[in-house]
Amino acid sequence: MMTAPPDWSDGLTSCACKGIRRCLLCEKKRREVCVATSEAQLVHHFLFDPETRLAICKDAKATSFPFPGVFLWENFISEEEEKTLISLMDQDAWNLSQSGRRKQDFGPKVNFKKRKVRVGSFSGLPALSQELVIRMQQEPNLAGFQPVEQCNLDYHPQRGSAIDPHLDDSWLWGERLVTINMLSNTTLTMSLDQGLPEMGLGEEVRVAVHLPRRSLVVLYGEARHMWKHAIHREDVQERRVCSTYRELSAEFLPGGQQAELGAQLLNIALSFQGAPI
Incomplete structure (x- = not known):
């Protein structure tokens, strides 16, 4: 069952885009069209x-190749669970984010440039x-998975x-990135700017990973650390909500330099008493 679209009236006069990022709202204000420079290249x-x-x-002009590091779990949640999850999320405030998204954060305050983590109101x-x-x-691919951060994102x-x-x-966040895709199908685009010269593909390579509604996707290994990932505007045809879960890196686990802080963060995270910050 489709959920009614959200009320966007709180964000129709402003957006959160910064730098080169754009949404339809700020493009109309500036009378600009966002065109990715890479599309002009092969x-x-x-x-x-x-x-x-x-x-x-897609066009059979190149040889297929193994693509490790992606695990897809279709129908991870049921229709009824999806309906309940979206209803509960919509009871909390959605904050404007860049590139036309809205978000809800459940995690510690992090300054990635200075490599500082603060519990704050987490x-x-x-x-x-x-x-x-x-x-x-x-799931064996997620054995021992203990998320310390959850980010809900609302696309429209x-x-x-x-x-x-x-x-x-990859300083704070660990090996596995886990996302639940809700309300509509979409495509996760993986890209390698430098291409695959060993296969004669010297230009950018993109791999489309189709994400069915209510599926879960895990990125790890090469797909996590070598291949960039994106959701392109043209792949959002209806409202899409996703929840991404992240685990801690080795530095914050037992034996790591910041194991004590990591234990504190996990203890808070896994109390499951959180409110968005």
Whole structure:
């Protein structure tokens, strides 16, 4: 069952875009059109096959290749669970974020440039996630997964929501990035700017990972650390809400330099008593 679209009236006169980031709202104000420079260059497009774990060339002009580091769990949540999760999320305030998104953060305050972590008002992951985390941990790819941060993101085509190609931090956040995709299908685009010269692909390579509604996706290994990931504007056709969970890096785990802080953060996170900060 589709959930009614959110009330965007709180963000129709302003946006949170900074620097080169754009949403439809600020483009209309500035009468600009956002065009990715990489699209003017040659890009090799592949499609991820979750059964064979291969990246398959869309036009068959290049050889398929193994694409490790992506695990897709279809129907991770049921329709009824999705309805309940979205209803509970919409009871909390959504804050404007860049590139036409809205967000809810459940995690410590972090300054990645200065490498500082502050507990601040962090009160843990939300109660609605406790059962989901237990379910995740039953999957061998997520054995021992203990998330210390959750970020809910709300995408809508009315605002041209997207997220640019990027690599998640690896100083604080650990090996596995876990995302639950809700309300609509979308495509996660993985990209390698330098291409794959060993395969004769010297230009940018992109691998499209289709994310069905209510699925869970895990990025780890090469897909986590080498390949950038993005959600492009054209791949948001309806409202999309996702929840991304992140675990701690080795530096904050037992034996690491900041193990004491890590234990404190995990103790708070896994109390599941959190409110968005």
